[in-house]
Amino acid sequence: MAEAIFKHLQKNGGFNVRSAGVFALDGQKISENAKKVLEEKGIHVEHSASKLTEEHIDWATYVFTMTKDHKNILCQFFPKAAEKTFTVSEFVVGKDEEIRDITDPFGSSVEKYRKTREELEQLLQKLISKLETN
Numbered sequence: 001m002a003e004a005i006f007k008h009l010q011k012n013g014g015f016n017v018r019s020a021g022v023f024a025l026d027g028q029k030i031s032e033n034a035k036k037v038l039e040e041k042g043i044h045v046e047h048s049a050s051k052l053t054e055e056h057i058d059w060a061t062y063v064f065t066m067t068k069d070h071k072n073i074l075c076q077f078f079p080k081a082a083e084k085t086f087t088v089s090e091f092v093v094g095k096d097e098e099i100r101d102i103t104d105p106f107g108s109s110v111e112k113y114r115k116t117r118e119e120l121e122q123l124l125q126k127l128i129s130k131l132e133t134n
Contacts, residue, residue, distance in 0.1 A: 001034050001113075002066065002088075002102075004045040005120050009128055018059070020052040022073055031106070033113040041117070057081045064088045064127070067101035092126040 003019035028049040038045055057063065057078045063085040065071040075082045090099045102119055105112040 002120050004038055004043050006124050008043045009125055020050045020056050022052050022077055024049040024051045026051050033110050037113040037117045088123045088127060092123055092130055
């Protein structure tokens with residue numbers, strides 16, 4: 001969902017983004033609930049999962065995770081990624097804001113997917129703004 005929302009929010013398409021997971025199963029399709037809540041916002045996506053590789057790490061300027069645990073696991077598997085890996089929240093929040101994990105709705109109700117979509121929209125808009133000013 002994060003990749004699709006990020007691409008949708010970009011005004012000029014100036015940033016390249018790839019989604020991959022440490023424990024992802026290559027080729028797994030997007031969940032029906034994720035697809036549904038994205039389409040509610042006019043975001044059409046035909047996505048299949050891919051496992052995170054060394055090539056992804058080398059390609060990326062930044063690596064963003066949804067949770068602190070994901071960040072820690074990723075850095076254990078790919079130590080050289082540590083300096084460019086952040087949770088989305090820690091990268092974008094102000095000094096007086098709380099750094100929080102993004103809820104993983106996997107296997108949950110449509111309503112939980114909507115809540116995660118809204119959370120992602122807010123954080124990813126801040127991320128894009130911050131990247132545009134760097």
